[in-house]
Amino acid sequence: MTGKKIWATGAAAFLIGAGAAFAVTVMVDDDPKVTVQPESATTADMPQTRDGLIAAWAAELKKAGKKKPDGWEKLPTGEIRDRYLSQYFINAPDANDIDPGMVKRD
Template sequence: MAGKRVWAIGVAGFVLGAGAVFAVTSAASDGPGVTVQPESASDVPQTRQGLIAAWSDELKKAGKGKPEGWRELSTQEIRDRYISQVYANAPDAKDIDPGMAGRD
């Protein structure tokens, strides 16, 4: 009789433990999922052709042309030069709001 009681308590403990683990993992997985940044028109192009076109546009805004030997540049180098040119073409604070007094 004592052996059956021990087994019954063990089985009941296992079932309660398994139920508790299931409840905790279910509640934990109901949280917010991974957020993904939406793609927008201002994102950096992902293809070499897209990067070249975007880089050319930025160079035109600055009144420049592509440097000699640009075709030998790797895609990463073109991406770096494009991003650099975007920052170079960005307006200064005084251009955005000329009346704003800034710190020097």
């Protein structure tokens, strides 16, 4: 009889352990958390039409104290977009303008 009690106790302990493991796995949320990277400012604010690109380019040129070059009307839309982005990054503040006391670490 002692052998049967040992086997019964072992089987009961196994079933309790298996049930506890099942309960824990059911309660745990296995769904992956989805995160979305925010769009960069240049792509979110980038005009999508030729007229929008021309207006944005003109505004960036005005900030720099420049005017549109002669013959700009003949430029393809892609070239206007490139010139707008170039001027946008040229007009961007420098690190010294943002934080003059910042020390560069090597």
